[in-house]
Amino acid sequence: MNEKILVVNLLNFKPIKLTEGIYWVGVKDWSRKIFDAFAPLERGTSYNSYLVKGSTSVALIDTVESDFQSEFFEKLESVVNIKDIKYVIMNHAEPDHSGSIPVVMEKASDAKLVTTAFGAKLAKVFYHVPDERIKIVRDGDIIDLGGRTLKFIEAPMLHWPETMFTYLVEDGVLFSCDFFSAHLAEGIWDDDVSDIIEFSKEYWATIMMPFRTNAISALKKISNLKIKMIAPSHGPIIRHPEKILEKYNEWTEGKTDKKVLILYVSMYKHTESIARLLESEFFNRGINVKLYDLVQANLSEVSKNMADSSAIVLAVPTIIGSIHPIPFNYLYLLKLLKPPIKYAGVIITFGWGTSADKQIEELLKDSKIEILDTIKVNVNLSEDNKKQILSLVEKIEAKLRT
Structure with a gap:
């Protein structure tokens, strides 16, 4: 022994x-x-x-x-x-x-x-x-x-x-x-x-x-x-x-830090690249950011960071035209735990069709979390998508600085 x-x-x-x-x-x-x-x-x-x-x-x-x-x-x-x-x-x-x-x-x-x-x-x-x-x-x-x-x-x-x-x-x-x-x-x-x-x-x-x-x-x-x-x-x-x-x-x-929580799932690396882009943009602005791949994340660790984050960004792929089941579980966790998060951004990646954004909005509607923007990305990031993501980061930054 x-x-x-x-x-x-x-x-x-x-x-x-x-x-x-x-x-x-x-x-x-x-x-x-x-x-x-x-x-x-x-x-x-x-x-x-x-x-x-x-x-x-x-x-x-x-x-x-x-x-x-x-x-x-x-x-x-x-x-x-x-x-x-x-x-x-x-x-x-x-x-x-x-x-x-x-x-x-x-x-x-x-x-x-x-x-x-x-x-x-x-x-x-x-x-x-x-x-x-x-x-x-x-x-x-x-x-x-x-x-x-x-x-x-x-x-x-x-x-x-x-x-x-x-x-x-x-x-x-x-x-x-x-x-x-x-x-x-x-x-x-x-x-x-x-x-x-x-x-x-x-x-x-x-x-x-x-x-x-x-x-x-x-x-x-x-x-x-x-x-x-x-x-x-x-x-x-x-x-x-x-x-x-x-x-x-x-x-x-419900005191929160100037902190952003990024949660993502990626099947073909497309959503991961978006999550990494978000992370770098927040980091370069001096904003505390926590990034979690939900496939490997520890549920308690994510929950702990929900407790004092001001904002959350969900980068979510679709599967059979709907939200991937793993982030669905964490969205339900948000609803269940009622953290003091105030703002959210939603990014959907899809191939041939999506209703995931509506599903996310439905899950968050009773949470008192304000969705600042929803962005849809058809497989690869376009130049317009990059501008939308930059705009989302700026909106969250402005909310955190006030």
């Missing part, structure tokens, strides 16, 4: 003491390559679970995916008698957070499952937890663990309707569920990972961005809390919360 992997595996079975009486008892999933059959994972992920000990009661905040129960219970049993757990806090019902709830509830036979009213419904559907073992909490409700107080903050649609945060008042720890998360297996603390903000941004773009209104409400709810540490459901624990809070305020406001 590789020495580095061996060290990682040995460390994997140890709980991490965050502060006196508070432990990380989650697991690291180094081998997972895709999440929700949607988002590629470059460096794995983690399923974070936390144990909080008070003088009179013990609370477990979230669990882990059921495939990791052996490691999870080994961690738990090293710091607590599982029968002493009085409360199992379900911040979110999704199986990567709560998949081990049935076994935890069986082993901690006197424990109550603490969740929102909507969470209670999902706990019964997903995990068959009976009514008499569920304690429903609402915004501002508290549980006293003895010298430690858990305060509950409802955060619906971040990103499921039952989601809540749990705030440990005396220690200033916010257990934030998926909010402030990052898909990373490496690192215990945020400062262990030099590019943590990039992974946080990627997570924001693929999970939270469609729910910006709800995110704004959640940030207002927690704005008066004295947050010393953020303990999310995925990725490193954040012991320097100022930076991620600043970034989340920017992202929820």
